[in-house]
Structures are given as C-alpha cells and as structure tokens.
Amino acid sequence: MTSLNSLHDTLSPLLSPLHPSFPFAPIDIIGAMRLSSVINWIATGVFDPQPTAKGKKGIKKDRASIWQELAGLMIVVFGGDTFLAMCTGTTPSWLVTPNIAVLFCAIHILQTRTPFIHLLPTRPSLPLELLLAIPDAIGRTLLLTRFSIIPLLYPSSPSVKTLPATSVSLILVPFILAVPFASIAFSTFNFFSPSLKLTTPVELKAYGWMLVDTWCPLLISPLFLTLIGPVEGWDIGLGWGENESVVCCMVVLWACFTGRAIYNFGYRKEHWLEMFGVRGEKKKTE
Known part of the structure; x- marks a missing residue:
C-alpha cells in the first residue's frame, strides 16, 4: 500500500494543471496528441489493406476534411458524456467548460494540418506502442474510475443530477464513456474516411469482443x-483508498496494453530485431 501511495505521489505532476492560466494537465496533452496520431493513421490509410499488385505503390489516399475529422474527434471524446448528460437532464461537460474540447481540436489541427505532421510517426511500431502503453493506461484508468465511478458514488453537490449508484450503473457508465461512441466514430460511420459510410461496428464482428x-x-x-468497496451499489471490497486503487488499476491496464502492443507488433522475431536496429536479410524472390 505504501508503494502504491508513493507511485501515486510520483504521478501527481502528470495529473495536475501546469499553470492556473493554462488549465491542462500533462496527461491531457499527451492524450490529445495520442488520439490525434491514431486518427491521422486511420485517415491516411495506414491500417487499410495494402495493394499487392505491381505499380500500385505510392498512391496517396484522399483524407476527410478537417471539419469532418474534428466532428469525429468530438464524438470519440464527448459522445458518452453527452449521452449520459441527456439521460440525467444536465448540461454536457464540454458546454460547461470547453477547455478540453479546444485542447483536443487545437492539437489535432496542429499535428495534421501544419508542418508538425512531419514530426508524427508515420505508423505504429513496437517501441512506440510499448512507450505509449504507460500514458494510455494512466489516462484510460482515470476515465474508468475517477471521472466516471467516483462522481456516481460521491456527487459534487446534492443539486447535481446523477444516475443512482447501482451495480449496473457503476459498470455501465464507464463502459458508455469509453466504448460505444468511439466505435461510432472509428468504424460504424467511418468519420475519418473521405465519405461517411455505415458499416458493422468492429466490436460486433467476429472476435470483436476480444478487442482490449x-x-x-x-x-x-x-x-x-x-x-x-464495500460502497453504495457494490457490497464487496477490500476497503483500499482511492489513490491506491487507481494506481493498482493503472498497473493492470498497463500490462493489458503492453500485451496488446507485443501481440500486434512484437511477437515475431523480426519485430524485436528491428526494434534493436538489427535487420535480417530479405529473402530473394524470383
């Protein structure tokens, strides 16, 4: 427990605003840059099936307009929050305090529509994904715990409308904030393709449930x-403090994201050799 508290204290500078006049924590900036990079990869066709026929290399893919990408970005970030606000009859957070919306939009414009785009990694790789597994785990854990469960358990004031803290809402609210609206933007309507098209969400396709x-x-x-726990709506628990529990969840999620990175980019021998700068000889083909 002491070590978890110490780790939380170490992470505190990442979670605190940099300055009163710049009310953004470093983890917010890193998260915005990370999401923008992923959107850029999708928009430029990095994950599209590569043509195998000769003479088709070097074809530049058209990308969606900046306004369409920003719309998709806002759905990813605030779709779940807006839906839950409609359920409780409250104002969505991005209308109350638009700072985060401005930050994410500004960073995406800077990273994809200015010369800064040349500084972005052109595609994901094992070293990059292993490095980013740490901030990914920190940001996602905060979303799934401190920004979703804690407001249900301890509303900021009696006048604030929230859903009742039940075993269903305590699981469903974090899920809604993290999954369905990201799926809508990324796969269901393909907001990051030049033309919107309705497709089956990845999560509903075969083995979609296996997505981390x-x-x-x-x-x-x-x-x-x-x-x-035990807390309202959840009758079992170990009675840990919030900080220690958040850090423990971060470690678990970091292990999950690290495993995903290795599975996607590093379980083959050539991936590890490339990461350490060793390139094997290409086999000659007739």
Missing part, C-alpha cells in the same frame, strides 16, 4: 470497485 478497448472497461471498473 472493448473489454478493459468491464475489467477495470469491477476491479476498482472491489478494491475500494
């Missing part, structure tokens, strides 16, 4: 509740 981003909310939320 899909099942991690269903793992982290019960884990957090079990660590801090």
